[in-house]
Amino acid sequence: MVKTNCYSLLICLLLLVHGMAKGQEPIVRFGVIADIQYADKDDHGSRYYRNSLEKMDSCIVNLNQEKLAFNVVFGDLVDQGPKDLSPVMEHLKKLKAPYRNVLGNHDYVNVSDREMLYKQFDMPAPYYAFEKASWMFIVLNTNEVSEYGSKAGSSFQKEWQDLAAGLKKEGRKNVLPWNGGISSLQLIWLENQLKKAQKTKKNVLVFSHHPLFPETGYEALNNREILNIVEKYPNVKGLVSGHHHAGNFAYYHKLPSITLEGMIETSKENAYGVIELYPNKIVLTGRGRMTSRTLNF
Structure with missing residues (x-):
């Protein structure tokens, strides 16, 4: 009887340990890269434009050793628009896991057909959403209403002019050319996606080039309008962006906002990472200059 009870107890313990281990497995793992900003031009300050291809080489080798569902590049793939895009895209095609691109302000340099720019970056649309397991990922285009991204005479340009004028009156520091x-x-599209995710019981991450928070002068022009929508949905678990090469982090109320460090900075030190999504936390493991973080929710 004693042996039987001990055996049963051992089985229970093994099942418990197995269940705990299984619960600690990430639901989704994906690679993150921000601000490659490659250009065939000389270095300027802390930006080493040509070195970005060498950094991409080592980054891709490392990411290809990981079991990833996809990779995300958070904008500014190039420094001076699509004329330098070809070598960057050739590098991205070496990734084993699919890549998802986000448009950045430098990607718009010397672009005439702004509405169709996304096609050159192998994107399904200027902004889009996709799903993996129990998560939805929403990719915003925070260049749509801007001085550089709005076509002359378009409704987007009118929205930018009105928005910029209002922000200047408020004394905001983010009314800048970039x-x-x-x-x-x-x-409206963003809120519809969030309603869909809520209805289907999916957690959400929102991706953008310009940060939504904190407000340091690098944030999207109408970040407060975006945040007012996002915070209504408790299934949104985080915001991830690029643009500010130094990186940043803050909580908007209880919502974590991660700004990823830019690859372009420094001559040799890289910046990229892997994000793991668990049932109760987000884990970012940074490589090189990218900061590692564990965010519980």
């Missing part, structure tokens, strides 16, 4: 925001149409 910052942009999203249109009223994209705001």
Whole structure:
């Protein structure tokens, strides 16, 4: 009887340990890269434009050793628009896991057909959403309403002019030539995606080039409008962006906002990472200059 009870207890313990271990497995793992900003031009300050291809080589070798569902590049793949895009895209095609791109302000340099720019970056649309397991990932285009991203005479340009004028009156510090925001149409689309995710019981991460928070002058022009929508949905678990090469982090209320360090900075030190999504936390493991973080929710 004693032996039987001990055996049963051992089985229970093994099942418990197995269950705990299984619960600690990430639901989704994906690679993150921000601000490659490659250009065939000489270095300037802390930006080493040509070195980005060498950094991509080592980054891709490392990411290909990981079991990833996909990879995300958070904008500014190039420094001076699509004329330098070809070698960057050739590098991204070496990734074993699919890549998802986000448009950044430098990607718009010397672009005439702004509405179709996304096609050159192998994106399904200027802004889009995709799902993996129990998660939805929403990719915003925070260049849509901007001085550089809006076509002359378009409704987007009018929205930018009105938005910029209002922000200047408020004394905001983010009305700068390299910052942009999203249109009223994209705001509606964003809320519809969040409603869909809520209905299907999916957690959400929101991706953008310009940070939504904190407000340091690098944030999207209408970040407050975006945040007002996002915070209504408790299934949104985090915001991830690029643009500010030094990186940053803050909580908007209880919502973590991660700004990833840019690959372009420094001559040799890289910056990329892997994000793991668990049932109760987000874990970012940074490589090189990218900061590692564990965010419980």
